Amino acid sequence: MIKQTIKMALVSALFVGTLYADYGTVNGEAITDEEIEQTLGQPGLEFELLTPDMQERVLDMVVNRKLLIQFAAKQKVEDTAEYKAKLEMLKQELALGSWIEQENKKIEKSITDADVKAEYEKNQSKYSEPAQLKARHILVAKEDEAKAIIAELVKAKDVETAFIKLAETNSTGPSGPNGGDLGWFPLDRMVPEFSAAADKLKKGEFTKEPVKTQFGYHVIYLEDRKAESAKKFEEVQEEIKSNLIRDKFNKFMDEKIEGLKKDAKIDLKKGKEKK
Numbered sequence: 001m002i003k004q005t006i007k008m009a010l011v012s013a014l015f016v017g018t019l020y021a022d023y024g025t026v027n028g029e030a031i032t033d034e035e036i037e038q039t040l041g042q043p044g045l046e047f048e049l050l051t052p053d054m055q056e057r058v059l060d061m062v063v064n065r066k067l068l069i070q071f072a073a074k075q076k077v078e079d080t081a082e083y084k085a086k087l088e089m090l091k092q093e094l095a096l097g098s099w100i101e102q103e104n105k106k107i108e109k110s111i112t113d114a115d116v117k118a119e120y121e122k123n124q125s126k127y128s129e130p131a132q133l134k135a136r137h138i139l140v141a142k143e144d145e146a147k148a149i150i151a152e153l154v155k156a157k158d159v160e161t162a163f164i165k166l167a168e169t170n171s172t173g174p175s176g177p178n179g180g181d182l183g184w185f186p187l188d189r190m191v192p193e194f195s196a197a198a199d200k201l202k203k204g205e206f207t208k209e210p211v212k213t214q215f216g217y218h219v220i221y222l223e224d225r226k227a228e229s230a231k232k233f234e235e236v237q238e239e240i241k242s243n244l245i246r247d248k249f250n251k252f253m254d255e256k257i258e259g260l261k262k263d264a265k266i267d268l269k270k271g272k273e274k275k
Contacts (some may be wrong), residue, residue: 023059026066035062093168107249116241120233127236131187134224135198136180138166139173139216146210146217153206153219163206163221172216184226189216 019025023031036047039061047055065149120127149166158160167180175181187195197211201222208216 023062026063027070028067029070031059031066035066036049038060058182073209076217095199103252104245104249107252108245110242111244111248115244116237117233119240119244120236121255122228125228128230129226129239130227131228132226133187133198133222134184134226135182136163136167136221136223137173137194137203138163138180138219138220139181140172141172141174141210143210143217145170146219149210149219150206150210154208159204159206160221160223163219164252180221194220 019152023036025031039058040047047058051057078087099175138146140149149170151163152166153159165180167176167178170176171180172179187199189195190198191213193213197207197218198220200219201207203222203224205220206221211220212218221258
């Protein structure tokens with residue numbers, strides 16, 4: 001509780017917020033926008049859009065906190081060794097956070113549009129839509145059941161219509177009531193046995209042998225397929241830039257830490273062995 005109060009007080013002192021007269025005061029000390037936002041604890045949540053009851057609860061929480069901070073300040077906790085040690089730790093963390101933010105901004109500015117474009121052209125396979133299949137399936141518990149369904153499909157004049165009806169009446173899978181419809185899916189979304197069998201089919205074909213998986217026996221009908229396709233540059237431009245910034249920053253931090261270690265005198269104490 002003390003640590004949290006110290007941290008809150010330090011943040012409040014460093015970042016003086018814009019005063020909003022309607023919030024009011026506590027012992028003459030105005031309530032700031034930052035204190036309201038901090039209490040809300042959710043980015044984008046606006047105090048003005050809350051119901052009157054919720055606004056009253058938020059203000060009550062802010063008042064309680066301000067009263068405790070004001071009381072703590074009068075207890076001279078700033079003069080204690082514990083407070084000073086914790087304050088020093090908070091200052092160090094704040095200094096580190098500010099430095100990291102500054103370096104990250106420098107790296108962000110160093111990434112040019114040409115860098116982003118070059119990364120896209122060099123690694124288009126990383127920024128592409130994978131190959132996908134559109135299929136239906138019928139799932140049953142026994143192999144003989146699957147073979148009987150396949151026999152029905154072989155005799156059918158309209159395979160797709162027959163498949164949908166058989167799925168609705170026979171499939172134990174959750175897609176059964178929808179005619180076994182699985183929609184579009186990349187191969188890695190399904191279990192390997194299922195994907196391998198489905199990928200061998202041509203559009204309009206179904207598996208002539210039951211496909212066994214951990215869920216049971218499947219009969220699969222392939223409705224359509226899409227080949228792998230590259231995404232447009234505009235679709236992935238921001239993603240690529242973020243990745244480049246992250247990778248460059250991580251490399252910078254690794255090199256900085258290694259350099260600091262070389263110049264530092266580090267003496268680590270081993271823990272005491274248990275008897």
